[in-house]
Amino acid sequence: MSLASTASAKDQPSMLARLFARQELALLVCLILVLAFFSITVENFFSVRNMTNVLGQASLALTAGIGCAIVFISGEVDISIGSLLATIALPLIIIMNDTNSLLLGVGGALLFGLIIGVVNGYLVAYAGINSLIVTLGTMFIMRGGVYLYTGQRAIPDDASLDSFIALSDGRLFNIVPYSAVIAIALLVAFGYMMQHRPFGRQIYAVGGNQEVARLAGYDVRRVKFICFIISALLATVAGIILAARVGSAQHTAGLNFEFQVVAATVLGGVSLAGGIGSLTGMALGVLILQFLSNGLRGLGLPTEWQLVITGMIIIAAVAFDEAKRRRANGG
Amino acid sequence: MSVDFLHPGEGAAIDTNVPAxxxxxxxxxxxxxxxxxxxxxxxxxxxxxxxxxxxxxxxxxxxxxxxxxxxxxxxxxxxxxxxxxxxxxxxxxxxxxxxxxxxxxxxxxxxxxxxxxxxxxxxxxxxxxxxxxxxxxxxxxxxxxxxxxxxxxxxxxxxxxxxxxxxxxxxxxxxxxxxxxxxxxxxxxxxxxxxxxxxxxxxxxxxxxxxxxxxxxxxxxxxxxxxxxxxxxxxxxxxxxxxxxxxxxxxxxxGRRIDNLFPRQRGAAGSKVALSVEKLSTAKKLIDVSFEARAGEVLGFFGLMGAGRTELAKAIVGYDPIISGTIAVDGQRLAPHDTRTGVRLGIGLLTEDRKSEGLMGELPVYQNASLASLGAFARLGFVDKAKEHQAVQDYVDRFRIKTPSLFQQIKNLSGGNQQKVLISRWLMRGLKVIVVDEPTRGIDVGAKSEIFALIDRLAGEGLAVVMMTSEMPELLGLADRIAVMCEGRLTAIMSREDATQEKILNAAIG
The missing domain is CATH 3.40.50.300 (P-loop containing nucleotide triphosphate hydrolases)
Incomplete structure (x- = not known):
């Protein structure tokens, strides 16, 4: 007993190490550094207008990122979200054009998203097929379906409902874009679920160790099934916002979106192996990449360079994380 | 009924006549x-x-x-x-x-x-x-x-x-x-x-x-x-x-009697030094550990929890990094300090943590056994399956490994049989020194004596066996010499004849 207790006292890391052991704090410092750098180098970067604009742009990735992170935490992946963005715009726009009702359009889109979530979730959780394969498959199927249905032409939003357009350019108190308000509200709600509701903890447990979760009486398959449904529904919300922004259903909508979200989620410290990470981390990851991209554009750097830099940052972040973990485990 | 752990009273209405x-x-x-x-x-x-x-x-x-x-x-x-x-x-x-x-x-x-x-x-x-x-x-x-x-x-x-x-x-x-x-x-x-x-x-x-x-x-x-x-x-x-x-x-x-849990068949150990470790220190635990193990002997390491036995085992086979000291197998220095060199020189570890460091649970018995010696079965860079299977079958027969077939996933075997497969892995490779860490953890009496007999036989075949154990009977029953560790240091080395439980424990407490 005494041996054990001295060992744990000895293993207490230093103040600074403990601070940085909190993933979110390290990310927050990075975000502040990014903001500070561009505030100095780019004119008008640190203005209410630019900040809220970036927040609005980030809202898509923030919303879908919640689902992506939750699926990651459960130990699976979902890369079908980009195609889902394009797919659900079809029922949304078509129903709105037919009925002039935002509610019915959104309802139709959510129903469609729900079905995709059920298919993904069923194939992964109950049929036992690898989630990367399943969602790669549904990603192609949905994208192909949208191409076929639209004949590669955009379907414009003819209804032009005020409430729908407000999703794209409306601002709360004339400051914060509604899309960002929605994203933040969802983040808070799901963040609370992940940390304080039994179901959220079950997701962590399942991703942390599936066998242990089963022995503790959890229905592992049900947990994973629901995670895929959550992911699909959140991607649907992102898709609705995107459709409002572009004012149409487009076959190219959300192309490569899944990889931007995955990149931000991984940067945010959510482990692909499951059981590790937080929605706060994911959100910080999204914001870092979004502000970086905005700032680099402000510096006049072409998009191609943004891609290169984003790639390097992700690898560096994960490598740093890995090194930290190795040190924590004393190896 | 007055003490309960968290839910006092909930167990109160238990009828002792009805089976639980x-x-x-x-x-x-x-x-x-x-x-x-x-x-x-x-x-x-x-x-x-x-x-x-x-x-x-x-x-x-x-x-x-x-x-x-x-x-x-x-x-x-x-x-x-x-x-x-x-x-x-x-x-x-x-x-x-x-x-x-x-x-x-x-x-x-x-x-x-x-x-x-x-x-x-x-x-x-x-x-x-x-x-x-x-x-x-x-x-x-x-x-x-x-x-x-x-x-x-x-x-x-x-x-x-x-x-x-x-x-x-x-x-x-x-x-x-x-x-x-x-x-x-x-x-x-x-x-x-x-x-x-x-x-x-x-x-x-x-x-x-x-x-x-x-x-x-x-x-x-x-x-x-x-x-x-x-x-x-x-x-x-x-x-x-x-x-x-x-x-x-x-x-x-x-279903039968075991007369002797530790049947000693081997003769006396030779004098040839198979493993020599000098002033070995690691960042985590070990401080200045020096000892030699001879061909044909079982050198038992005893220590309380946290004494550094497992750390020593992992360091001397090249698995864990060291900060100073030298390790030599048959006079050849273990450098660079990694398991690849270790295996080449002929030192291998039978880990205490079979599940995560020893077995590839999903893979069949034969692949688990042949892992370290695929080179020996290779022809033009391809593994000769027939040769591989034959070699594994020999060990299955020799050690009486109970498995329905060579193709059974190893996770379905009992602990004792898994251990035998892992020992086969190293013997197939032709080792000079085998380090065994808690060889009978999670293994029961009958199978234990088989593992003991196997260790005896390994030493009998001229290997140096370095055995880490926390089981006193195992130590006294098997070892030729006994080394004792305490908090990362080697505190005593004695011959089996000189060793008593008391002496060993004293050295283990430090």
Whole structure:
């Protein structure tokens, strides 16, 4: 007993190490550094207008990122979200054009998203097929379906409902874009679920160790099934916002979106192996990449360079994380 | 009835005349094996019931059926007289059956407190988790049991022994009628074991039926009221402990008598130094460790928990980094310090943690055995399968490895047989020094003596065997010389003739 207790006292890391052991704090410092750098180098970067604009742009990735992170935490992946963005715009726009009702359009889109979530979730959780394969498959199927249905032409939003357009350019108190308000509200709600509701903890447990979760009486398959449904529904919300922004259903909508979200989620410290990470981390990851991209554009750097830099940052972040973990485990 | 762990009173209405759990005619088959055949097992409330048997006797299968991990093929299960259908761990937990498995079943990223309440979080009115209660209750639970574990610690950062205490505590956090402990003492210190026994007795006093699975006869004699012995999937005997002696119990378990657990066949060790270690230090633990091991000898390392045996084992085979010192196998220096060089020079490790460092559980027996020597079976860069299978088959025959075929996934073999496959892996490679770390952890009496015989034979064939052990009888029975460690240092080396338990323990305390 005494041996054990001295060992744990000895293993207490230093103040600074403990601070940085909190993933979110390290990310927050990075975000502040990014903001500070561009505030100095780019004119008008640190203005209410630019900040809220970036927040609005980030809202898509923030919303879908919640689902992506939750699926990651459960130990699976979902890369079908980009195609889902394009797919659900079809029922949304078509129903709105037919009925002039935002509610019915959104309802139709959510129903469609729900079905995709059920298919993904069923194939992964109950049929036992690898989630990367399943969602790669549904990603192609949905994208192909949208191409076929639209004949590669955009379907414009003819209804032009005020409430729908407000999703794209409306601002709360004339400051914060509604899309960002929605994203933040969802983040808070799901963040609370992940940390304080039994179901959220079950997701962590399942991703942390599936066998242990089963022995503790959890229905592992049900947990994973629901995670895929959550992911699909959140991607649907992102898709609705995107459709409002572009004012149409487009076959190219959300192309490569899944990889931007995955990149931000991984940067945010959510482990692909499951059981590790937080929605706060994911959100910080999204914001870092979004502000970086905005700032680099402000510096006049072409998009191609943004891609290169984003790639390097992700690898560096994960490598740093890995090194930290190795040190924590004393190896 | 005055003491309870967290739920005072809940166990109060237990009728001692009705069995807490009654399993009748339980049958279970796996492909090619009858694991359980018409087994009866009855637990009285308030009694401690030891479940014993050799490797593959069916103990774990029976427990896993109780826990809902496996479904049964035949038989009935009654809880307090009422027939129940246990189809999943959830059903089993709901019936109040708490199983503490030997393999740690905790989420390592969670805090200790959260792990304790994993199977049912206490929630407030809104259905949100009451973290305050979780922290307070788990601290209270540890206090009452007397275990010294920090509830706020990240579980994965704790040593195995503390994780085991967390598992035990977890079984007591919710209402329990049957508590099953599978080899609970395998990584506990003597102090912790006596604490555990106090806890078990208190559980029994509360009317809980306790199943105690162990290979350690002395523990069973100390704690159990009743003993059930299984052999080859069949029920052999259920008797009050008072009717048993060491001999009758062993006889029931193996169906024959073991006269000598440590049959020494080998001759005296040679004088040729096979392994020499000089002033070895590591960042984590070891300080200036120097010793030599000779060809044909078993050099036993003893030490209390945390003394640095496993660290030493991993360092000398090149697995863990060192900061200073030299290691030489047959006079050739282990440099660069990695396992590739280690294997090339002829030193290999039989790990204490078979599951995560030894086995590739999903892969078949033959691939597990041939892993280190694929080069020897290769022709033009391709593995000659026929040659590989033949070589593995030779070892399966030689060591009497019980497996339905070479293609069986190794995770389906018993611990003893897995260990034999791992030994084959190294012998096939042609080793000069084999380092064995707790070679009989999780392996039972009959199979133990086979592993001992195997180690004896390895030394007899001229290998230097470096054996890390915390089992005194194993040490005294097998080793030619005994080295003792304490807090990372080597505190004594003595010949078997000079060694006494007292001397060894004194050196281990430092």
């Amino acid at each position: 759990l009654e399993m009748r005619g339980i049958g279970k088959r796996f492909p090619g094996v009858v694991a359980l055949d018409n087994v009866d097992f009855t637990l009285e409330p308030g009694k401690i019931h030891a479940l014993m048997g050799e490797n593959g006797a069916g103990k774990s299968t029976l427990i896993k059926i109780m826990a809902g991990v496996y479904g049964k093929d035949a038989g009935t299960i009654r809880m307090r007289g009422r027939e129940v259908d246990i189809k999943s761990p959830r059903d089993s937990l709901k019936e109040g059956i708490k199983v503490v498995f030997q393999e740690i079943a905790l989420i390592s990223e969670f805090t200790v407190a959260e792990n304790i309440f994993l199977e049912g979080y206490p929630t407030g009115r809104t259905g949100s988790i009451d973290w305050k209660k979780i922290r307070a209750d788990s601290a209270a639970l540890f206090n009452r049991i007397g275990f010294n574990v920090d509830p706020a610690a990240r579980t994965g950062s704790l040593p195995v022994s503390q994780q085991q205490m967390v598992e035990i505590a977890r079984a007591l956090a919710h209402e329990a009628r049957v508590v099953v402990m599978d080899e609970p003492t395998s990584s506990l210190t003597p102090n912790e074991v006596s604490l555990l026994f106090t806890v078990i007795r208190r559980l029994a006093a509360l009317g809980i039926a306790v199943v105690y699975v162990s290979h350690k006869l002395d523990e069973v004699f100390e704690i159990a009221d009743t003993v059930t012995v299984l052999r080859d999937g069949r029920h052999i005997s259920t008797r009050p402990i008072g009717e048993h002696t060491n001999d009758t119990l062993i006889q029931d378990m193996i």
